[in-house]
Amino acid sequence: MKRRIFFSLLFTMLSVSVTTATKQEKYIKHTVVKGETVNIIAQKYSVTPYDIFKLNPDSQNGIKLDAVLLIPPSSIGTTTAAQKQAVVSSKKTTHLVQPKETLFSLSRQYNVSVDAIKNANAELLKDGLKIGQNVVIPAGDVFTQDTYQKPPVEKPVVKPTEVAKTVVKEEVKAVVAKPTSSSKTIYHTVEAKETKFGISKKYGITIENLEKLNPQIVSGLQVGTKLLISGERTISEDVSSVAKSKSEPIKETVSTKKYLQEYVVRQQETLYSISKDFAISEEELISLNPELKKGVKLGMILRVPMKEKSEVKPVINKTQSNLSTSIKSDKKKQLVLLLPFNISKIESDTVNSTQARLKKDKFLNMTLDFYSGALMAIDSAKVLGLNVDVSIFDSQETKNSSAAASVIQQNNLTNVDAIIGPFYQTNVEKVAEMLEGYNTPVISPLSKESGKGYKNLYQSTPTAEQMKSSIFDFMRSKNGNIVAVVDAKKGSIINYLKDQQRDVKIVGLSDKGTLVSDSLLVKLDKNKMNYIIVASEKTGMILSSTTSMVNAQRNYQVQMVVLEQNETLDFEEIPLAKLTKLNMLYPSISKSNETLEAIYFENNYKKINKIVPNQYAIRGFDVTFDTLLRLSQDKSFEETVQGSATEQIESKFDYSLNENGGYSNKGVYILQYEADLSITEAK
Template sequence: MKYFFAIWIPVLLFTNVIFSQETITHKVERGETITEIAKMYKVTPYDIYKLNPDAQDKLKPRSLLLIPSKSGIRVASSQAEITHKVLPKETLYGIEKKYNVSDADLKKANPFLETDGLQIGQELTIPSKNKIKSSEKAVYHDVLPKETKYSIAKKYGITIAELEKKNPEIIPNLTIGYRLLIKGNPAKNNEVVQNTEIKQNATDAAKKYVSYEVKPKETLYSLSKKFNLSQDELVALNPELKNGVEIGMLLKVPTNGMFSNVSENKVYTDLTAKNNSGDRKKIAMLLPFNVSSLEGDDTNSIVAQLKKDKFLNMTLDFYAGALMAIDSAKALGLPIDVSIYDSQETKYNSNIAAILNNNKLQNSDVVIGPFYQNNAEVTARLLSSYNVPVISPLSKDEGTPITNLYQAVPTNDVLKTKMFDFMRSKNGNMLAVVDKKKGSVIQYLSKNQPDVKLVPLNDNGTVSAENLKNMLVSGRMNYVVLETANTWMIKTTITSMVSAMSNYQVQLVVLEPNETLDSDEINFSNLVKLKLMYPSVSREDSSVEGVVFENKFRKINSISPSDYAIRGFDVTFDAIMRLMQNKSFEETANTISTQQFKNKFEYHKKDGVGNANKGVYILYYDSDLTVKVAN
């Protein structure tokens, strides 16, 4: 009987709903969402929320929901809600202004907007004004370096005692990056309204703007998410948006700090040969075999040198993969001529100038190499007047932007940005556990990812389950970014997360390889439970083509292909196929993204000059003990 009353009392109190037919009950299964259930019964999520108000806070497995039949509910005319059918070119901003409702109220009435966005033909419920309850907006402040309780309290005209009363967890110490509640009550579902002045702290340091061209299917909503601005802020920068979003519009958008790595979304394409002219394409490869130094070593035999020289082994692996790409292209009958040169390079020297003096590179359609970033930049500068594209195939260095230089490996900053962009795209609640010794990480988050909240640490540098749970949010995925090599700190964080799994969705995230996680001291099964997630330049490839490639490579070379061999194939084959499109390499790089066996190639302009690859995979540990690509 207690379950009967728990279900029906809230419904009876909801007096505006009049039933003309019996309702259906639905037993919630683990992992189901309101949107999925609504689609199953062909009703809207809002219809379910009206009968089950508690479902807005948390959807509990095995609980019963009342589901109305489509004709079974009508709403009392005294408080009738308006519906609006979305028309082409309409935006959330325009609809909100038309009906004078806030963004938060419209999304509360139509929860699917958070996941699906605005789409033509959708039926939106416009909440009536007398149902929108006014409440004091919560104001938050993210603690910046060198700030104190005194300076923060003075800034907002409150006392330190009042500040500590609102935020009792800061009584022992104040942590950089921690989000403080200044006034009002904590917003539900982590919906934070921040003071304009606080936002200025994060963006006014060096504000710059760039032009951005609107692409097909982009809306005011998607643009505001892309540039991490509110729709009002975006319209304030671009008043013409009041009349709607149009393809080709040039918008003024910020490019400092957290916006500097914003990239356009490119569609990935499988390239097929389209070289109708039949012109033979010339490819030059500059690889550091350093043959002269091998031959000049009288002490060690070449076999002995091969055993101990890791750099040479890397070069030979890359070369073996590149040869397979060249053979594949020739098997397809593609008209290519490939020249391979010994770049004879060290980190700061190479043989490039001598090769250029013999006029061997100027007529190339593309140059692959050298390996060292410094040498690749020298090559690009020397060939810039000939407009020959130069691909830096292995370097992760940030490098200097040069018009004809293409950085084939995404930098660490790109990897991090892609990881945070992915978590935001899932509407995740982002938390970070950062070792106090990692001051640079705290500064990076404060400057580039200010919406990430730092979890307070105990005096001994560990994480308590209570501190973590206080920052978790129901109904959303809670991503916990772990930045430490301290074994005990990792263990306490994992233990706290596992204990919270019964009530919250949690997932562990790392931004770069962490050797401590691979040690025997960390329980691997817990990493699988928490679906450890991380950004990566390459993926695992179990496709039929991948298996064929590995078998063929093993047959030719009597060894399995290393990561360098696969990169040699991917970089070379990608370059060949781009040259077969009846376009220049530059044109295809600007418009087409590709995915080879294990690597993506998504080139974007870097500071308006150079070209950087932003093709990154988001990988996670799955329950079947394999590593999968997150969608």
């Protein structure tokens, strides 16, 4: 069968065309690119940041990569006198106080005097303005044209050389016109992780005054910088500071500012899961929400930090979608598969025949299996009437080399709609890097490695890290008590639990490295399901652990858990009856499927190939068919990824945006053994 497939390598081609309509808009649409800020965009279009904020209110909390902003024509980029004559609404407004905000900044933002805000919040402001307070903004104060000021906007991002010039200019001004004061001069040396907000709060001054006294920090703080807090800086220090700014390039720093937002607690969420979602410690979360000391409750409204721009992910309510019901076939799409047949090596092999090579070359067999499944997906696409041109090329790859780049150049494939392959992570990353400027989706079909941050790279196979993370999310969703029995040789697992899963109770072992039943029992909770992780490849350790767990089931709810594939569990010495009695739980990238569609696929595959499809054949079908369906929607490939999770024969595709760019598939199944020896998806 494989020999026939290898020699045929038939390529299926489907095609159609589409028309697009353009519409004359009043405003310009700008797509945010990496490194842009509101100020930079405003300068580009000769408008003010305030004009952008008016048309895009959400941009006041930061802008996201690839977000689309409405930009007014520059002719209307100036604020009119009518706009400056602000009239305050008769309704009261509440404002959630953010870091760096002062009464003065609030008065400017809402066109209300400082005294009016103080009077409306007399009790609340007894101890001053604090982060997280809900401040009432009163009505009735009207700012005239002379006193009107625009809302505060973020500082523009400029090049280090421009910053240095600005610092020199500001420092010279400070030398010429220093304020006179009889107060004692106070300095502060910046330490690691300190922010302008924290320093200004510590000394009771505003950030604006801190920056005026220390212009060199406008673009950001540097560890070790000596800041003037109050009093006067000596002339020698000013000259030294200016000289330093001329001679040393100023490093660009990332602001640690975190705005606050209100968040409603959802079902099955815990203190740990919320703190993890918002990249904040449990202690910090409790300090912002003292009511959490009494526990997390459904429907609670919490104050949580809004993630930094680099961390922001679109808020998506994904649904499990059947994309075959929403096909749009009025536009021709092009899909390319780069598969490692390595035909030139086979043709030049004078020692082994093709038949002999097929018998011993596991990588070639895997490639042909994947290819056979992909051909089934292409046939299914024809039946559905998908208008996609599919081209298949030999990527001629090994772990350290690939001909994919030359294939793309020689065949002018830079403008195709998607590429599946190559197989090896290093090779697929090179293709993604090559096509990143074209924003061509590059789908990694098999690699489980964590990829580099290319915005167009889609890891279709969940990583080992995502597998482990998924099963912990499941256990916490059940409010389980998580316990771990870890072999001393599994240092990586121990480190992972201590660093990433700190609430897990690790069972101590004896001096000989064996499990003592009493050490396990003291970690169990009678009021919860006890999920007991067993991380060992030693038959003796697994036997003693499972025996202790079965005995514990007399008084406790106990379920066994493994985090990764463990061949020792397949040994005859490990009774299957114990694993089923403990309903062994584990993460998997695939699950068996007995639906009519799955049965039809298997029967059709056997009819064509005279063999039952293996995991690589099914994977070839799932990845290819999912890609074909996503290309056949009225949205871009990336939009379908952001909005729809899908499920094919044995695989789930639920892509998530990575912090460093690109997407990874978090479609992991949590499976468990049943008493009847079947394996089902845990609910």
